[in-house]
Amino acid sequence: MDPSSSSPASSAPPNPHLLPPSSTDPNPLNTPHSIASSSTSPKIGDILLGKYQIDHLLGRGSFAKVYQAHALSDRSNVAIKVLDKAKIVTAGLTERVITEVSAMRRLSHPNIVRLHELMATRSKIYLVMDLAPGGDLFSQIRHHRRSKLSESTARRYFHQLISALLYCHTRGVFHRDIKPHNLLLDADDNLKVADFGLSAIPETLKNGLLHTSCGTPAFTAPEIVRSGGYDGSQSDAWACGVVLFFLLTARLPFEDPSTPLMFIKMNSRCYSFPSSFPPMAKQVINGFLDPNPETRLSIKGVIDTPWFMKRSFSLESQVGSTSSSPLLELKSFDSMNAFDIITRSKSFNLSGLLEDGDRKREQKFSSNETVEVVLERVKEAAAKQGCVLKVEILAVAEKMLMVEVKEEGSVNGYEMISWDKLREDLQDILLFWE
The missing domain is CATH 3.30.200.20 (Phosphorylase Kinase; domain 1)
Structure with missing residues (x-):
């Protein structure tokens, strides 16, 4: 697990x-x-x-x-x-x-x-x-209600799911494990998307696509297990189709003890609806469960479907101005908040918290000097110790740089830099040293 x-x-x-x-x-x-x-x-x-x-x-x-x-x-x-x-x-x-x-x-x-x-x-x-005392939708449907949801209740939860995923995608986060088990209910019976352990962020993209095969088979888009990259937003869209089917039937569209056979069913669109299934909801699910991600209904596209719009609320009020929140926002210097800055520091960064106790091979510091000055000074200090350093600089404010320095190798046979010596050599340009 x-x-x-x-x-x-x-x-x-x-x-x-x-x-x-x-x-x-x-x-x-x-x-x-x-x-x-x-x-x-x-x-x-x-x-x-x-x-x-x-x-x-x-x-x-x-x-x-x-x-x-x-x-x-x-x-x-x-x-x-x-x-x-x-x-x-x-x-x-x-x-x-x-x-x-x-x-x-x-x-x-x-x-x-x-x-x-x-x-x-x-x-x-x-x-x-956040605490979600209402539990997850899978448990609610399979163990407590022991029945499918009413169409109006399913639509309300689905509105909230789409709102959350639109927000995630405009900020470069793709969940990749959307399923009823990860959709929790708060004290007011509102849906909360949880468990981002398999999510992808912009740093994991290669040529704009994702390449890691992951997720829960019954909810995983077919393209994820094929060779080549895939679009994270469209894989989440597929999972939304499976979730909506489950909400309205209390069962999954694709179930087979053999995972390979399950994916054969997905690629051949081998699933069926109960006779009383709402026709407009059927159109939405058919759109999502398209094995071709190029023609599949998108998260944005579902908003304009008749079933989604029926008795709809103002999605914009929950999503916010997602259209004005491009992925570039994640790289903008002034978009960083206090949590962004804090979690980059050694004391709050998980990469540091999870190290096995071996010697640190990187350090961070902040400075109010220019990028050019910082680079030159670090270069001079590294040369004095015979080390090769990799330097990454992030502007977190107009006159504040956060600098990450990593050991890359040696010049004169020395493999370890003295961080204390480096700090001493850079003392006059430091704001704080972590």
């Missing part, structure tokens, strides 16, 4: 948000104690890093546990995903966790689970997120 997902803590409904406190947990009335750097998992009543009190366990997976907690400052409820650093590093899942956080910190939308805070100790990483 990947670190971004969690299985139930018991055999009762599979969504962790619906689980009661674990029977093995200590008495919640026990005197709470603070967790600052413990390698053990939190327990009921524990105070996490002086900010959150653990209420109960929601679910657990191979690399993570999810807890309900409340903030000590205002008693607001949150979900906290606790990741085991050592297990993630050993399993080679570091990049997946980094991608999940990188994607979530770009997003702030009423129908997306929000990442409020990132914290860490020596052995654990804590993701503080």
Whole structure:
């Protein structure tokens, strides 16, 4: 199981948000104690890093546990995903966790689970997120309602899903694991898209396309398993078709114990509708479940379909001005917010938090000098130590640069740079050194 997902803590409904406190947990009335750097998992009543009190366990997976907690400052409820650093590093899942956080910190939308805070100790990483007490749509339909949704309810959830995905796509984030299990419900019965562990961000694109095969087979677009790249927005669109079919039938369009046979059915469009299925909804699903991504109905295109527009609300009010939010925004210097800057620092960057304790091979600092001055000074300092450095510079404000310096090799046989010496040589151009 990947670190971004969690299985139930018991055999009762599979969504962790619906689980009661674990029977093995200590008495919640026990005197709470603070967790600052413990390698053990939190327990009921524990105070996490002086900010959150653990209420109960929601679910657990191979690399993570999810807890309900409340903030000590205002008693607001949150979900906290606790990741085991050592297990993630050993399993080679570091990049997946980094991608999940990188994607979530770009997003702030009423129908997306929000990442409020990132914290860490020596052995654990804590993701503080929105709590969705209503559980996931898969559990709601299969285990609680035991029936399909009404057309009006399915349309309302689907409006919110499309709103969230339009927002994600205009910010360069492609989910790649859209399924009812990852669509949660908040206390007001509004949909929240969750679990960005398999998502893609602009940095992973090659020639404008994605190339990694991933996702849950029953919801995965056929082109993802073919050779060559694929469009992340169109693969999400395919998954939307599968989700809508499930909401209106309580079953999946493609089900087969053999994954290869399942993909044969997808490519041949081998699925059927119940006789009473709404005709306009059928048109939407047929449009989404087109094995050719070039002719498939798009996320933007569905907004103009009769079924989607029926009793519609102002999608613009939820999506915002998505048309004016090009991908270039992600690279704009002045688009960075405080969270963007903080998460680039060593103390909050997951790539640093997940390192195995070996010597650091990179450092960061900020400066108010020009790019030319910084490059020249770093070049001179590296030459003095006989090292080759790679320098990346980001303008985070009009007169502030954030500089990342990485070891690339040696000139005179020395393989390790002295970061203390480099800091000393650059002292007069530094604002702060991380």
